Amino acid sequence: QQQVKQSPQSLIVQKGGISIINCAYENTAFDYFPWYQQFPGKGPALLIAIRPDVSEKKEGRFTISFNKSAKQFSLHIMDSQPGDSATYFCAASPNSGNTPLVFGKGTRLSVIA
Amino acid sequence: GAVVSQHPSRVICKSGTSVKIECRSLDFQATTMFWYRQFPKQSLMLMATSNEGSKATYEQGVEKDKFLINHASLTLSTLTVTSAHPEDSSFYICSAYRTGGADTQYFGPGTRLTVL
Numbered sequence: 001q002q003q004v005k006q007s008p009q010s011l012i013v014q015k016g017g018i019s020i021i022n023c024a025y026e027n028t029a030f031d032y033f034p035w036y037q038q039f040p041g042k043g044p045a046l047l048i049a050i051r052p053d054v055s056e057k058k059e060g061r062f063t064i065s066f067n068k069s070a071k072q073f074s075l076h077i078m079d080s081q082p083g084d085s086a087t088y089f090c091a092a093s094p095n096s097g098n099t100p101l102v103f104g105k106g107t108r109l110s111v112i113a
Numbered sequence: 114g115a116v117v118s119q120h121p122s123r124v125i126c127k128s129g130t131s132v133k134i135e136c137r138s139l140d141f142q143a144t145t146m147f148w149y150r151q152f153p154k155q156s157l158m159l160m161a162t163s164n165e166g167s168k169a170t171y172e173q174g175v176e177k178d179k180f181l182i183n184h185a186s187l188t189l190s191t192l193t194v195t196s197a198h199p200e201d202s203s204f205y206i207c208s209a210y211r212t213g214g215a216d217t218q219y220f221g222p223g224t225r226l227t228v229l
């Protein structure tokens with residue numbers, strides 16, 4: 001499987017701050033980039049996803065920024081809250097969602113009051 | 114909408130026994146489902162792709178005779194861990210691909226398997 005590199009491995013943010021998680025990929029065939037949120041003992045939940053035809057997508061406090069030329073994409077969580085404390089995974093696949101996702105290694109986010 | 118369930122949520126079994134895990138798409142049809150495995154504090158690793166009415170496609174290094182996958186209907190895929198051993202203890206997660214709308218994969222809540 002082609003790798004998706006995710007950083008940082010862990011992140012501590014103060015309540016109300018901005019959490020930023022970055023991912024990079026090599027496979028130019030990737031054209032679908034979702035982000036998942038996972039709480040301990042639970043399955044991943046889709047947060048937001050983007051395709052290469054746009055450079056940014058926003059849903060509520062969550063924004064994906066996409067840089068096709070650099071082959072990078074990032075998740076921004078605005079006004080971070082303690083309830084956002086979870087592990088976040090970026091992923092990529094070459095054909096919408098009908099092909100297996102390649103996951104990053106995950107970022108453990110802790111939002112402190 | 115787009116709910117995926119797994120059963121059981123937790124299972125403890127003795128070494129050498131077989132365990133079946135079900136993955137159901139509750140409100141949509143899924144021609145394709147995926148099975149992932151996740152060890153503590155690690156990422157999800159794809160085990161196999163399950164296609165309704167055909168044989169599953171396994172990832173390199175995954176024993177198809179040990180991890181039997183059956184996608185018998187458009188809403189159900191099963192993973193059977195045969196002759197389970199302690200090293201098979203893990204968190205098994207399925208996902209189902211939903212066409213139309215968001216056109217994306219939705220994940221189940223996972224099954225925690227512990228082999229004694």
